[in-house]
Each structure stands twice: as C-alpha cells, then as structure tokens.
Amino acid sequence: MLVLRRLFVTLVLLAAVALAGFYFLTDPRVVSPSPEVGALPAADIENGKVLFAAGGCSSCHATPGQDDRLRLGGGLALASPFGTFHVPNISPHTRDGIGNWGVQDFVDAMAAGVSPAGQHLYPSFPYTSYRLMPPKALADLFAYIRTLPPVEGRAAPHDLSFPFNIRRIVGGWKLLFFEGAPFRPDPSRSEAWNRGAYLVNGPGHCAECHSARNAFGAIVAATRFAGGPDPEGKGWVPNITQSEKGLATWSADEIAELLKSGFTPSFDSVGGSMAAVVRNIAQLSDADRAAMAEYLKSLPAVEGPQRPQAKAP
The missing domain is CATH 1.10.760 (Cytochrome Bc1 Complex; Chain D, domain 2)
Structure with a gap:
C-alpha cells in the first residue's frame, strides 16, 4: 500500500508540474x-x-x-x-x-x-x-x-x-504553429516584388485560403499557396503557384487583370468568396496589383493535395 500511495502522489505531482508548465507556456504574454x-x-x-x-x-x-x-x-x-x-x-x-x-x-x-x-x-x-x-x-x-x-x-x-x-488551448496551438515577425524586404529582389510579397503574405493573407491545412487547422507549409479544400467546406480553392495546375500559363499582366476585374485569361469570371476579394483588391492602385502579380509569378511550382473527382450523377 505504501508503494502505491507513493506512486499515486508522484503521479499527482508530475501532473501538477505538467499543468503548471502548460499554463505558463500558453500565457499570451x-x-x-x-x-x-x-x-x-x-x-x-x-x-x-x-x-x-x-x-x-x-x-x-x-x-x-x-x-x-x-x-x-x-x-x-x-x-x-x-x-x-x-x-x-x-x-x-x-x-x-x-x-x-x-x-x-x-x-x-x-x-x-x-x-x-x-x-x-x-x-x-x-x-x-x-x-x-x-x-x-x-x-x-x-x-x-x-x-x-x-x-x-x-x-x-x-x-x-x-x-x-477552451481558449487556453489556443496557446498550445500557438506553441506549435504561430511564428513570424514584421515583414523584412529581400534586398536581392526589386522594390515591386517586395511590395507584392508584403501585400500577398501580410494584409492580403492570400495563403489563409489558398493553402491546405492539417488536422489542427494550421497551414501545411510544404503546400503553401498550392490550393486545397475551402476552409468553410464550400468547394475547392485553386493552386496559385507556378504549377501547371496553377498559374504557370498566366502572365503577370493577366494576374493583375484578374485582381482588378475578376476576369481570367479565358474571359471567365471568378465567383464565390474570390469575387469579394477582387472587389477589395480592385480598390488598390495598378502599381500594387502589378506588384502582387510579380510576386505570385515568382512562386515556385508546388503540387497541392489532389482535388476529389466529382461524383457521377
């Protein structure tokens, strides 16, 4: 009995230490x-x-x-x-x-x-x-x-x-997936490219929709911008890297035009939540849209998750 009691006390103490450690590490500050x-x-x-x-x-x-x-x-x-x-x-x-x-x-x-x-x-x-x-x-x-x-x-x-x-567990999520600092320009790139990289990755938060997510809801870094299931379960978000399934055949001018008018090179128009994105980005200057297009054209080709085949009627 004494051994079992000591084991129980030890387990309780370890659990208390682990809980205290988690509580400290997940403190927002x-x-x-x-x-x-x-x-x-x-x-x-x-x-x-x-x-x-x-x-x-x-x-x-x-x-x-x-x-x-x-x-x-x-x-x-x-x-x-x-x-x-x-x-x-x-x-x-x-x-x-x-x-x-x-x-x-x-x-x-x-x-x-x-x-x-x-x-x-x-x-x-x-x-x-x-x-x-x-x-x-x-x-x-x-x-x-x-x-x-x-x-x-x-x-x-x-x-x-x-x-x-339980909001506190968001702190655990941040421990695993939240990192970063204010944008730092790449001195080896043009001013326009850096402006586009800032707009796409920062305020534009394009990767939030155009990337697949893991079971915890975090972006899968290896397939960033390569498309995937819509976060709200409303279909599929396209690949916007230079993959053949993405924007490889688009010119920078064509990307900038889509961001202004919503029209694709084949004269189709975007729908769903992307229509709202275009309505917003259309308020930017031509120079800003061109910068975003220049950055997107520089993204390496990445193959994203396989899009499910439509079920036969």
Whole structure:
C-alpha cells in the first residue's frame, strides 16, 4: 500500500508540474508577445484605407444583410471543422465594437492574437498573416477604422465543440504553429516584388485560403499557396503557384487583370468568396496589383493535395 500511495502522489505531482508548465507556456504574454508600439509618427489614414481594402476587412466584418460595406457590426458565421465562429463587431462603437481600444490593443490583436482582456484570439482571425504588418501600418489601419460609423450590436458567441471552446488551448496551438515577425524586404529582389510579397503574405493573407491545412487547422507549409479544400467546406480553392495546375500559363499582366476585374485569361469570371476579394483588391492602385502579380509569378511550382473527382450523377 505504501508503494502505491507513493506512486499515486508522484503521479499527482508530475501532473501538477505538467499543468503548471502548460499554463505558463500558453500565457499570451509568453507564447505570443506583441511588438511594443512606442512612439509612432502621426497616423496615415489614406494608407490605412489601402490596407483595409487589401485585407478585405469588410468582407468578414460588415454586418450581413445590408449594403454598406463600411458598417462593421460583425455577425457573419464562419463554419469550420471545430464549430462555428461568429465574426465580431470592429466598428468604433464604444460599447459593442473597438471604440475604447488603444493602438496597442489593436496591435496586440492583429499581430499577436491577444484581446485587450488578455485572452487568446482564435486563428480563424488571420493574425498569423497580419503578424507581418509593422506597428506603424497597423496604427494606420486602426486610424482609418476609427473614421467609420459606429454600429450597435454584438455578434453571437462562438459555437465550438469541446475542447475547442477552451481558449487556453489556443496557446498550445500557438506553441506549435504561430511564428513570424514584421515583414523584412529581400534586398536581392526589386522594390515591386517586395511590395507584392508584403501585400500577398501580410494584409492580403492570400495563403489563409489558398493553402491546405492539417488536422489542427494550421497551414501545411510544404503546400503553401498550392490550393486545397475551402476552409468553410464550400468547394475547392485553386493552386496559385507556378504549377501547371496553377498559374504557370498566366502572365503577370493577366494576374493583375484578374485582381482588378475578376476576369481570367479565358474571359471567365471568378465567383464565390474570390469575387469579394477582387472587389477589395480592385480598390488598390495598378502599381500594387502589378506588384502582387510579380510576386505570385515568382512562386515556385508546388503540387497541392489532389482535388476529389466529382461524383457521377
């Protein structure tokens, strides 16, 4: 009995140590420290407007069922294998939106996935891409959002199955999959290529849809940009690398044209969520769309997961 009692006590102590270690390592300040804002130049609202369009903020955060894409009352439901996420209100409303946030609060959310209350945000919000945006750019974006109309009302809480409804486990997810720092230009590449790389990987967060994901919902790095199942289960997202199944036969001008008009080289038009992406990217300058196209043409060919064959009727 004494041996069993000692074994039991040892197991309890080991479990307590493991739990304490997990709790420490998954602390938002430990696993995803946010860049300190510090003193920044005056916000550039026009740059914030460009980033707002590049990021497609209105596509997710505009209140469904109304035509004004600048009323960011949230409420859109996003289905996933883990449950349904409800997009929050990010209008400047002081009670229901982010009107009481400071710049550091906004940077914490966008670059570290941490709320002003110190809780992890779920990576259905693509802070894994927004992490590449430097604090000055995020401050510009925040300044632009604060010029938009405040909207009353809060979105419903997320409807997630156990254990995904426990936010602390997001810290474990971050330990495994969240990394990165603000974008650093590649000095061996052109200014336009670097601008395109920043827009595609950062505010544009193109990889979030155009990449396959593993069982934990993280992007599979080896097949980044190579397409895969739609994250919401609504079909298949195409390969945008230089694979023959992707954009190998497209010219940079043709890619830029699609980003402006939604038309492919064969005069087909994009649909689904990509139509909303085009509506947003069309607000950028021709130079920015050309930069994005230059970067996409530089991506190596990557073969993504096999698309399922359509079932015979």
